[in-house]
Amino acid sequence: MDRPEVEAKMTDLLVDELGLERDKIAMGARFEEDLEVDSLGVVELLMALEDTFGVTIPDEEAEKIVTVGEAVDVVMTKLES
Amino acid sequence: MSRVALVTGGSRGIGRAIATRLGADGARVAVNYRSGKDAADEVVAAISVAGGEAIAVGADVADPDAIAALFDEVSERLGPVEVLVNNAGITADDLVLRMKPEAWDAVIQTNLTAAFHTTKAALRGMLKGRWGRIVNITSVAGIGGNAGQANYSAAKAGLIGLTKSVAKEVASRNITVNAVAPGFIETDMTGALGDEVRDAALPMISMGRFGSPGEVAAAVGYLASEDASYVTGHVLVVDGGLGF
Numbered sequence: 001m002d003r004p005e006v007e008a009k010m011t012d013l014l015v016d017e018l019g020l021e022r023d024k025i026a027m028g029a030r031f032e033e034d035l036e037v038d039s040l041g042v043v044e045l046l047m048a049l050e051d052t053f054g055v056t057i058p059d060e061e062a063e064k065i066v067t068v069g070e071a072v073d074v075v076m077t078k079l080e081s
Numbered sequence: 082m083s084r085v086a087l088v089t090g091g092s093r094g095i096g097r098a099i100a101t102r103l104g105a106d107g108a109r110v111a112v113n114y115r116s117g118k119d120a121a122d123e124v125v126a127a128i129s130v131a132g133g134e135a136i137a138v139g140a141d142v143a144d145p146d147a148i149a150a151l152f153d154e155v156s157e158r159l160g161p162v163e164v165l166v167n168n169a170g171i172t173a174d175d176l177v178l179r180m181k182p183e184a185w186d187a188v189i190q191t192n193l194t195a196a197f198h199t200t201k202a203a204l205r206g207m208l209k210g211r212w213g214r215i216v217n218i219t220s221v222a223g224i225g226g227n228a229g230q231a232n233y234s235a236a237k238a239g240l241i242g243l244t245k246s247v248a249k250e251v252a253s254r255n256i257t258v259n260a261v262a263p264g265f266i267e268t269d270m271t272g273a274l275g276d277e278v279r280d281a282a283l284p285m286i287s288m289g290r291f292g293s294p295g296e297v298a299a300a301v302g303y304l305a306s307e308d309a310s311y312v313t314g315h316v317l318v319v320d321g322g323l324g325f
Contacts, residue, residue: 040251044209047208
């Protein structure tokens with residue numbers, strides 16, 4: 001899966017799972033400050049990412065994710081390894 | 082709507098009554114047992130005869146790996162757990178000065194730590210489904226303590242802290258987390274108490290009798306239902322007016 005595909009799937013997940021508005025989602029958007037996703041929402045998103053992409057994201061890496069783009073980075077790294 | 086319910090320690094006593102009640106209320110029930118397979122099968126049969134659906138699933142909830150396998154099996158056979166009842170509990174009574182570390186550890190592990198692991202496993206599916214009920218079976222001993230039961234009381238009190246904390250974390254996702262605190266209930270656990278203990282307990286109970294497992298199960302049934310949709314982080318005491 002290439003980056004644009006992951007980005008598109010990520011956006012879909014954010015809209016479907018967290019109910020976010022599609023036009024607010026940019027790769028530089030911060031989950032908590034810009035998208036107002038609470039801490040539980042970030043956990044939910046990570047679980048959805050694991051299920052959707054079939055990857056496992058350890059807590060230490062998950063804690064560092066601040067923006068949408070960083071979440072895509074982590075998924076890309078997992079998919080490539 | 083037919084919810085999937087998991088009752089740990091559901092083969093006898095209060096757990097059996099809870100499993101039976103949830104089955105009667107229309108849930109598809111996974112009756113977890115540690116060693117009482119025959120007893121668990123009986124509970125399943127009774128639920129089926131009454132028109133419900135149930136399965137028996139063996140797992141020692143003191144073992145976190147067994148919990149993961151338990152949830153996988155229930156998910157495969159019935160679906161993701163929507164109602165979790167953390168009922169499995171043991172006692173290893175002794176005065177604290179004589180209590181061995183193993184006795185402390187074992188009771189904390191089965192009665193409290195197991196609930197931490199099962200809660201994590203269940204929340205995954207409940208968050209996805211945006212609906213959940215977690216009911217933790219604590220005890221009046223967890224509220225007031227009990228001489229000779231420092232480990233049991235500590236674990237049961239711990240369950241109350243767990244209940245209230247998790248309730249606050251997941252309330253926004255339509256998941257309620259509550260506890261039921263039974264007093265003296267007629268089960269194998271209290272059946273093992275000597276006559277002296279029973280005779281000392283009865284005068285403290287306003288209703289003048291021990292409770293039945295069904296009376297505790299009724300409280301669990303309520304908390305697991307839609308009727309309790311605005312109740313969370315609560316400890317529902319079912320003790321016949323103990324200590325008034």
